[in-house]
Amino acid sequence: MSNAPQMRIPATYMRGGTSKGLFFRLDDLPEPCRVPGVARDRLFLRVIGSPDPYGQQIDGMGGATSSTSKCVILSKSTRPGHDVDYLYGQVAIDSAFVDWSGNCGNLSTAAGAFAIHAGFVDPALVPENGVCTVRIWQANIGKSIIAHVPVTGGQVQETGGFILDGVAFPAAEIVLEFLDPAEEGEAGDSLFPTGNPVDELDFEGRRLNATLINAGIPTIFVNAADIGYCGTELQDDINKDPEALARIEALRTVGALRMGLIRDAGEAARRQHTPKIAFVAPPTDYVSSSGKTVQAGEIDLLVRALSMGKLHHAMMGTASVAIAAAATIPGTLVNLAAGGGTRNVVCFGHPSGTLRVGAEAALIDGRWQVTKAVMSRSARILMDGWVRIPACIFE
Structure with a gap:
């Protein structure tokens, strides 16, 4: 009996704020995973190393914490006034579950930087030196995020002197603006779903x-x-x-x-x-x-x-x-x-x-x-190349 070789999928491992995750271009995913569904969830679970009854995610890229058990899909935005569509999956550690119900604010920082790295931002809008404004459509919750990403020599500046408590080393500061951040829909149509501050x-x-x-x-x-x-x-x-x-x-x-x-x-x-x-x-x-x-x-x-x-x-x-x-x-x-x-x-x-x-x-x-709402974070590519997973997950 022969076993199929592992699949190779282009991926980038990034830190954003006090979180880390695997970033994928939508077009790089296996075709069944380019749409929501079981195949996409199976892919993310296996990439991260879940479900793991030992709670360690040893056989995957996850770090056995909620801050490091994350995957992101990005694509050129089709929405007017936006550069990139950003979809986030929070992967459970000990159960076979990917939660798509919300955003990750920390990885929103990395989404802005990755959009420039991946060429999703019009090159004409990326300064040689200065700050690039990246307009992000957060697809999980249907909201706009503006990332102000520093650029040096036409490339994302990742090193710098900005200190973020919870991150051991300094980096370049990225300012995030979360526009109209009150969610709508299933949780109510206002800032306070019950209508009360308390x-x-x-x-x-x-x-x-x-x-x-x-x-x-x-x-x-x-x-x-x-x-x-x-x-x-x-x-x-x-x-x-x-x-x-x-x-x-x-x-x-x-x-x-x-x-x-x-x-x-x-x-x-x-x-x-x-x-x-x-x-x-x-x-x-x-x-x-x-x-x-x-x-x-x-x-x-x-x-x-x-x-x-x-x-x-x-x-x-x-x-x-x-x-x-x-x-x-x-x-x-x-x-x-x-x-x-x-x-x-x-x-x-x-x-x-x-x-x-x-x-x-x-x-x-x-x-x-x-x-x-406004805050400062930082982001950095930790590694890029290919992530490998057993092909049998789709059988």
Whole structure:
């Protein structure tokens, strides 16, 4: 009996913000994978090394965390006013599931850089030296993202002095603008799917305050103190406690039901990427995961967020958009944790350090609307060539 050789597929491995993922040109994929469906999901699962009952993704490109279990497809945009279409898949680690329900804000940075690398941006619009504006259509959620990518010698500048907490080495700064980041459709037609900046959730036999917001990614915010935390927790404080993880997942399920994202509690396990859940607290001194002390005076509030059932090592880019939007609107739990009042910029503390984000919001006809959120990230190609997978996955 003979075995077929492995398939070779052109791919680029990139870091974007505090995440990493495999980037593919749509036209480079095997033909059955150029459209949504089982074949595409099987490809991404095998590339990343999932499902892995050991939780390590040893036989794939994944890094056994939600931040490194990601795939991206890019193509020349057919939408007016855009350069590139960007589709993102969050690959589960221990189950055969690819979640297409949301965006990755960190890899949005790399999508802007990759668009230039891949020739999706009109060469006439790429300066010899300066900043190239890349107009991204985020296909998962149907939103526009503008990436301001530095260029030197007509090529993406990847090295520089910009420091991003959660990334060990400096790089060139890329500024992202998330335009009209409030999601529409299944989760409601407004920034707040319930119409309220604060709701009460029934949880563990009591009423728990929560801000449920659709900006960047659907997110549930609760007060850290209300669930027994202080907001200075690091990954091991949460991720090594199975009971704590199960409890937070139960709360995420309650919030997802209230937001209209799932019809019953059983659907939560099949929708791991969204909504996110985060807890907030007023600023206080703490020691980050790198050993650096973050002073209370450096930040406006503390935020800890979970991704794919685990506390994130830093902060998801899409959740950062949600934080910026919620901080801008008076009365949300995020705004109150930051001291209340009106603001358009907030600096928050996360497990790896701090992040400054901004947003513009206005009260129009009695409803809050966020026109854009802004943050800085960085991106870099780590490797490019071919990724290899057993051809038998399509049998």
